[in-house]
Amino acid sequence: MRIVDLTGHDKEGDDEHFASLSWIESSDEPVLALGRVYAARFRGQPHSHTKTQLWCARHGVVLVSTADGRWMIPPGHGLLIPAGLEHSSEMISDVRMHSIYVHPSAVTADGPRVLAITALAGSLIEELVQSDEKPLSPRRKRLIMELLLDEIGQLPERPLGLPFPGDARLGRLCRHFLKSPDANAGIDDWARKLGMSRRSFTRLFRAETGVSFVTWRQQACIFASLPRLAEGEPVTNVALDAGYENIAAFTTMFRRMLGSPPSTYLKSRAA
Known part of the structure; x- marks a missing residue:
């Protein structure tokens, strides 16, 4: 699990952005957790993942766009992004994000959905993101991943998608x-x-x-x-x-x- 700072200049931010995408695609971990810090007005270039993504806003507001609509992620919410869906992003303010990436078979998503992040889900994600600084035992890590996948299926949807x-x-x-x-x-x-x-x-x-x-x-x-x-x-x-x-x-x-x-x-x- 890693934390990436994308508050630099546009080119530096783009380079870090695509470097982290390469890391995501090459990993065979069942659940990946990534922390990111973005500067206001940073724009993420169009891309897609082979994994389903839950993109959670810890601080700040993010606007995610696809060919069919826009989805806003305010603090305390996450956007579930299906595997293979091309999307871009724009930071409305300075943003601190946590992202979870899982195999599509573990979390199904027919389309983007904004979900309210419960206290339990937020704590589990935080544990995984911080695991580089606070290493987890294999058993604890597995239990956290299993519980998080179950909790994602219980997260309430919020009408913050705009077709x-x-x-x-x-x-x-x-x-x-x-x-x-x-x-x-x-x-x-x-x-x-x-x-x-x-x-x-x-x-x-x-x-x-x-x-x-x-x-x-x-x-x-x-x-x-x-x-x-x-x-x-x-x-x-x-x-x-x-x-x-x-x-x-x-x-x-x-x-x-x-x-x-x-x-x-x-x-x-x-x-």
Whole structure:
């Protein structure tokens, strides 16, 4: 198990990034654990693994992109990435990550999923990442790996994946929305921009993303707000900038999606 520092210049970071990928692919360990430190704005180039990856944010926020969508990993969460899926990443802030790599037969994944990391899973991963500094006996290491694989299957999923349409014009509207989220954005306005009827637009949107426009809009507002909240911006400012009339409406939607209000959620993630 190893810890990699990717806070250097872009080329140095890229070299270290691909060196660690080579190490991952060449290892025959049943479970690999890797700690990484990234500088804000570092971009990981598109790549894939022959192993399933659980990428966990200990500190900071990461945005992972594939051809079909984007997934945000805030503190206390992990992204399950299927083997063979090409993906890239962008660090929204300074980031400390822990990654677990396992054979695809040990952890199945049909697509990327954001999972809440339980205290037990976090502690088990920490033990493996730190095993170079604090060596584990073969028996303890095996028990930790077995328990971690079982715990991964119990981790609760969180709706922090945001599907992106393949349609170029609709995709441009979605990307603009993420830069300037608006909880009051209407179907008729988007349909008009695309020169479509309301009915045709709703059909296209669901066909392209797999969800309704209203559901996507709600997820996108929270998705766009999390990096600002993680950086410590006041909830009131973030809520109003996202188009919510008051903090109560934002808090209600936040609780519905993530299980707790913003203040409680952020404190628990930091802890």
